[in-house]
Amino acid sequence: MSRGTLSLERLNPLTSLTGAAAVAVITTAAGQWAFSLAVLGGLLALTLRQARAAAVLRAATAILLPFWAALLLVHGLFFPEGRTVLAELGPATVTREGLLFALDAGLRTGVFVVAFLLFSFTVRVPELLSVLSARGLPPRLGFVVVSALTLLPAAAQRIRRIRAAQEARGLVIGRSLASRLLAARLQAVPLVLSLVHESGERAQALDARGFSGRQPHTSLRTVPDSVPQWAARRVLLVLSLAAVAVRVALALFGGRA
């Protein structure tokens, strides 16, 4: 199967959001490392079918590698509840239970991270916000989220311009802490000043266009949906609730939380 044939970008944003949340909830409720591993494998296979597979995998690796290393450090070497000792390294004790705990928590977090990255890298944010606004979330939420996402690259570019301007005025970033702190101040203050100043102007412009109006807003964007997607969302919701219910029942009657 070639890349793009199972593209999540074609889905209604609510369907992919429900899918990511359901995968995270069901995997957490199951609490089995083998199940988490199978789900993670499925998610990776799905990721490889996406046009933005490389970006998802890069982001997931950058998040998960340090996280897994920290889990190994915390539970692999120090796990006072462990009973089966595999090795003793000075004050550290490697136990089977500690390694299994790290494996369980690591795979569960892996599923959580890959599921939501797959959602966020394939969703069209304006469509998602339009759908959520239609379901009762404040329209201002849309402005805040889209504005932040637009500002992020603009702010990064502005930091580069400010640094270039300060370097042209003689700023040299040395290796000492004092030099770095001074350089940070010389870059942060102009950045914050310009952003806050612009926000004041933007507020006036938005108010002039009725941003603060309390009337219901009309959306010009129509997001395609379909009956199978509607049904899929319901099924995912029911499966998630069922998984949580089984876990609660097991905790109440089977003693396993």
Place this chain on the structure above:
Amino acid sequence: MASPSPQQPSLLLPEAPKRRRLLEILGAASIIVTYVVLVLTQPTDIAAGPGSLAALAALGGFLLGAVLLVVAVLPTLPTSTVVLIPIAMVLNIVLGQFVGSTLVPFYLDAIGTVLVAVLAGPAAGAATGALSSIVWSLFNPTVLPFAAGAALIGWLAGLAARAGVFRRFYLVPFAGFLSGVLGGVVSAPIAAFVFGGTSGLATGAIVSAFRAMGDSLLAAITKQALISDPADKAIVFTVAALLVYALPRRSSFQFPFVRRYRVLAGRAPQGRGTATQA
């Protein structure tokens, strides 16, 4: 007694603010109840693996609380505050992403949130903290469950500003320290139950040290949070205060919250500030 007709709005309290107040209370209650439930019902034996139920409760309860607070607060904020929130989020993400990738046991991911809280008050600070975590989670989903802790820091920073802490610079790090203690205590169960006890290599090393001394997972993470978070928030509050002090007075005094509660020392500039934003 005849009931009022549906067309006749209440003269005592409009329907929308009443609904928003209810959402605010439900949001705060969801966060408090989740924390209490997690601490009271924490798994005593973790040798069988990380507890599923505690993770589900932490994920669901804290996230629901943060979303309810955002939905309740956002429509009530003036436009001058709403346009400031994305800027705060960008500052949080740019600075937090940088520090998160270094081997320093700090986060410095709330400078923008505290900046907004000082300029626009506790409600705006709480909304900024929660929204910042939600948007940041589009790039790094592991920050999503910490949205309630981030909202708490924004709210506490706003309360400190309202109390006049930012009029005296020497009080600012202490307010940050105290906020960090509370924020750390609230965030610890998320690190413990959702992520198996760690949120980074540097903080993981501190957790390992306490685990080596025989502490339970939640106790070790709470102690790690009590080491990292107060110092982190003391730095964050100080940096945010320095940035606010560096703003021209006509910019900082354009915010109604700053003028009403005399958040900053000195007089408001005459003329423009009071005219632009009501």
